[in-house]
Amino acid sequence: METKPKILIVDDRIANLISLEKVLQDFDVEFVRALSGNDALKATLHNYFALAIIDVQMPDMDGYETVELMRTVERTQYLPVIFVSAIYSDEFYISKGIESGAVDFISKPIKPAILQGKVKVFLDLYRQAEQLRQLLHEKEQTNKDLKEAKEKAEYATYTKSMFLANMSHEIRTPLNGIIGMTEILENSELTKDQKKNLEIIKISGENLLSIINDILDFSKIEAGQIELDVFPFDLEKQLNTVYNLLKFKADDRHIYLKIEIDDNVPRYIRSDSLRINQILINLINNAIKFTERGGVIIKVKLSTKKNAGSIIKFEVQDTGIGIPKEKQGTIFQNFTQADASTTRKYGGTGLGLAISKKLAYMLGGEIGLNSEPGKGSVFWFTVKVEFANADEVEKDVENTGVEVNFSLFKVLLAEDNIINQKVGSMVLKTLGLYCDMVSNGKEALKMQLRNHYDVILMDVHMPEMDGLEATGEIRKYYALHTDKKPPVIVAVTANAFKEDRDRCIAAGMDYYLSKPFKTNDIKQVFKTIASNR
Numbered sequence: 001m002e003t004k005p006k007i008l009i010v011d012d013r014i015a016n017l018i019s020l021e022k023v024l025q026d027f028d029v030e031f032v033r034a035l036s037g038n039d040a041l042k043a044t045l046h047n048y049f050a051l052a053i054i055d056v057q058m059p060d061m062d063g064y065e066t067v068e069l070m071r072t073v074e075r076t077q078y079l080p081v082i083f084v085s086a087i088y089s090d091e092f093y094i095s096k097g098i099e100s101g102a103v104d105f106i107s108k109p110i111k112p113a114i115l116q117g118k119v120k121v122f123l124d125l126y127r128q129a130e131q132l133r134q135l136l137h138e139k140e141q142t143n144k145d146l147k148e149a150k151e152k153a154e155y156a157t158y159t160k161s162m163f164l165a166n167m168s169h170e171i172r173t174p175l176n177g178i179i180g181m182t183e184i185l186e187n188s189e190l191t192k193d194q195k196k197n198l199e200i201i202k203i204s205g206e207n208l209l210s211i212i213n214d215i216l217d218f219s220k221i222e223a224g225q226i227e228l229d230v231f232p233f234d235l236e237k238q239l240n241t242v243y244n245l246l247k248f249k250a251d252d253r254h255i256y257l258k259i260e261i262d263d264n265v266p267r268y269i270r271s272d273s274l275r276i277n278q279i280l281i282n283l284i285n286n287a288i289k290f291t292e293r294g295g296v297i298i299k300v301k302l303s304t305k306k307n308a309g310s311i312i313k314f315e316v317q318d319t320g321i322g323i324p325k326e327k328q329g330t331i332f333q334n335f336t337q338a339d340a341s342t343t344r345k346y347g348g349t350g351l352g353l354a355i356s357k358k359l360a361y362m363l364g365g366e367i368g369l370n371s372e373p374g375k376g377s378v379f380w381f382t383v384k385v386e387f388a389n390a391d392e393v394e395k396d397v398e399n400t401g402v403e404v405n406f407s408l409f410k411v412l413l414a415e416d417n418i419i420n421q422k423v424g425s426m427v428l429k430t431l432g433l434y435c436d437m438v439s440n441g442k443e444a445l446k447m448q449l450r451n452h453y454d455v456i457l458m459d460v461h462m463p464e465m466d467g468l469e470a471t472g473e474i475r476k477y478y479a480l481h482t483d484k485k486p487p488v489i490v491a492v493t494a495n496a497f498k499e500d501r502d503r504c505i506a507a508g509m510d511y512y513l514s515k516p517f518k519t520n521d522i523k524q525v526f527k528t529i530a531s532n533r
């Protein structure tokens with residue numbers, strides 16, 4: 001409910017107060033009377049006034065002194081004051097009045113029409129100021145509500161993504177055990193049938209892992225937790241890696257897979273090569289999956305737009321089933337497939353294109369398709385890049401010809417999961433590496449200070465003391481004991497994101513391996529370590 005504006009009237013004579021109220025009786029206001037300056041100050045403590053009409057000549061504290069005191073308090077600092085004085089015509093009183101912050105004067109005896117006119121002006125101003133205050137208040141409230149709603153939504157997305165991240169982590173740990181063990185079993189003596197069955201276990205495990213990775217990736221992108229990792233790289237080499245990775249799938253389906261790179265496409269560029277690979281693999285996998293006859297061509301072109309820097313366009317062209325026009329708009333949405341029956345026939349989660357779309361935008365580009373049912377599809381995406389030169393691109397360790405005698409390394413494996421311990425140690429064994437094992441960071445620290453290993457493969461999530469903390473402690477020790485050779489610490493974790501990698505490096509780890517343990521990855525890391533020794 002709107003309250004009436006209040007007017008403070010101050011005069012040492014009650015009769016004057018009554019006559020003031022009478023003159024102003026037509027205004028819809030509430031009067032608060034004060035018989036002295038002191039009374040007036042008291043009244044301002046628990047009232048908010050629109051205006052004060054104050055008699056100048058009062059015993060004890062006169063009107064000027066009263067207003068001077070009011071100006072020192074925030075609440076009444078800007079309170080409009082009309083002085084009422086019998087001797088206002090005196091220059092001295094007027095200037096003193098202005099100094100003390102009066103806004104207007106009126107002389108006694110009061111002329112009703114003049115006082116009413118002045119009061120009306122002040123009340124109008126007051127009402128306008130009130131409206132403004134109200135508007136500001138409402139705006140503040142709306143902003144607050146919006147902020148709260150935004151925070152709630154962000155929190156919900158964050159919890160969802162954390163839930164998915166934790167869940168997929170939990171699923172991945174035993175899954176890594178399964179995949180790792182199949183890799184080891186593959187290298188043992190098996191009958192033909194056993195080999196075939198093992199292959200099925202391996203493929204199923206890898207499919208499950210890629211679905212979980214998709215869900216994790218998607219939720220992380222959605223929660224804004226993915227950063228690009230931009231560095232110079234050899235585009236041609238990357239494309240060959242992708243090609244080699246997928247060529248056998250095309251061969252399996254008896255279709256061709258070709259790459260055509262335009263001559264003007266620079267070989268060395270600066271962008272996030274992993275994310276480009278991820279999109280390419282998604283699109284090529286789809287193209288192979290949905291093509292029975294013919295094949296798939298990957299085309300790479302340079303298209304430089306005005307003011308847009310250099311743009312590289314990747315096209316994945318297939319001769320497969322194609323996509324009807326009405327479905328083309330929706331397939332980039334999460335969990336959407338062109339035709340529900342394709343899930344049964346071809347599998348998939350419907351997340352690949354949604355992830356690819358988000359990644360393409362993150363890379364400064366776009367994504368799209370042209371397709372005709374029965375004829376095939378062309379999926380394309382663009383990426384904003386900078387040119388780089390060969391010197392900037394790190395030399396590949398594999399090409400340095402380092403031959404490593406793995407048995408020379410003293411290795412400690414810190415891993416709390418027994419299955420992963422077993423898989424890890426067996427993979428190391430296939431490389432001729434024997435390791436000691438511990439199951440938490442505390443033990444890792446103790447064993448390291450006792451045995452001084454050359455390399456520690458350190459799980460990040462462990463009970464009692466996690467891998468990051470243990471690394472910190474180990475680094476502290478070696479900083480004080482410079483006569484001893486510090487170990488190389490390799491982070492081993494199921495979280496394959498740059499943020500996780502950055503945290504490991506920041507904690508003092510040197511390299512990064514993502515689970516599941518793969519013989520080749522471990523070999524690569526040890527080759528790098530050997531070449532840097």
Ligand code: ADP
Binds near residue numbers: 286288339352377
């Ligand atoms: P999925 O895991 O189901 O493949 P995607 O997001 O990668 O998820 O693809 C969504 C849907 O788009 C697929 O289920 C399929 O219906 C359609 N699609 C994608 N690529 C192709 C293609 N090259 N040819 C025909 N249909 C395709």
